[in-house]
Every structure is written in C-alpha cells, then in structure tokens.
Amino acid sequence: MGASKSDFFSEEQNELATLFKAISHPxxxxIIQYLxxxxxxxxxxxVNELPLAQPTISQHLKELKNAKIIQGTIDGTAICYCxxxxxxxxxxxxxxxxxxELKNKCC
Structure with missing residues (x-):
C-alpha cells in the first residue's frame, strides 16, 4: 500500500497490517511454530528444521524481526531468536x- 493511502487508516490498523503481512508466508x-x-x-x-537454504531463512527472520514478531539477542557470533x-x-x-464480537452474531 502506498504511503499516501496508509495515511487514511489508524496507526493501529497500519501496525496490524504490517504484522499480518509479515506472517503471511508459510x-x-x-518459524513461529518452531520458536x-x-x-x-x-x-x-x-535451517536444520526447515527445507530452506540459510539465506532464505535469514530473509524470513529479517521480515519477522522488522515486524517485531521476533526479537534477537547476540550470543557470541550468532543471534538467538525468540x-x-x-x-x-x-x-x-x-x-x-x-x-x-462474533459471538451470537450470524448473517
């Protein structure tokens, strides 16, 4: 969504959209289930758990971290994610x- 269109929505709506976009990949x-x-x-x-290459896993971790779904702490030369x-x-x-809201509602 372009920046100009996101201005029409609340901060919460934009934040939730960012979160859901980040988890919209299997x-x-x-990764979330493994964590x-x-x-x-x-x-x-x-990498040992999923059938994906390390660079691909790193890119997915980056997207999850940018959306603040995961966090990482430096552990020696590696980052420990949770x-x-x-x-x-x-x-x-x-x-x-x-x-x-949906309880007892039906169309």
Missing part, C-alpha cells in the same frame, strides 16, 4: 476482540 508461520516449540534458537537451528511476547499479545487481543 515459512514464517513454520514456540523450542523457545529460542539460532538461525542454524531453523518470539516477542508484546507483539504476540497484541495479535491475540486483536483476534480475541473479533471472536467476542
């Missing part, structure tokens, strides 16, 4: 609100 969903399972890991661990609880909670609240 490899990124797989849920192991809590934290380095890029090489994910999910960002604040961002995950924001997404959970968004979908939880939708779920509450």
């Amino acid at each position: 490899a990124r969903i797989a 849920l399972k192991v809590n934290s890991c380095i890029c090489g661990d994910i 999910l960002n609880p604040e961002t995950i909670e924001m997404m959970e609240n968004y979908f939880g609100g939708i779920s509450k």
Whole structure:
C-alpha cells in the first residue's frame, strides 16, 4: 500500500497490517511454530528444521524481526531468536476482540 493511502487508516490498523503481512508466508508461520516449540534458537537451528537454504531463512527472520514478531539477542557470533511476547499479545487481543464480537452474531 502506498504511503499516501496508509495515511487514511489508524496507526493501529497500519501496525496490524504490517504484522499480518509479515506472517503471511508459510515459512514464517513454520518459524513461529518452531520458536514456540523450542523457545529460542539460532538461525542454524531453523535451517536444520526447515527445507530452506540459510539465506532464505535469514530473509524470513529479517521480515519477522522488522515486524517485531521476533526479537534477537547476540550470543557470541550468532543471534538467538525468540518470539516477542508484546507483539504476540497484541495479535491475540486483536483476534480475541473479533471472536467476542462474533459471538451470537450470524448473517
């Protein structure tokens, strides 16, 4: 979406769109699921888990980090990645609100 069009939407709407765009790839969903399972890991661990090359995994990690879905801390010469609880909670609240609104509603 062009910058001029995003001005018509709230900060929250733009932020959520960025988050959902970042998780709209199956490899990124797989990375998130893997991080849920192991809590934290380095890029090489994910490379061993998924059928993708290291540069591809690194690009997906970059997109997830830019959207603040994951965070990384330097661990020697590697970066140790984990999910960002604040961002995950924001997404959970968004979908939880939708779920509450939908209860007892039907078209």
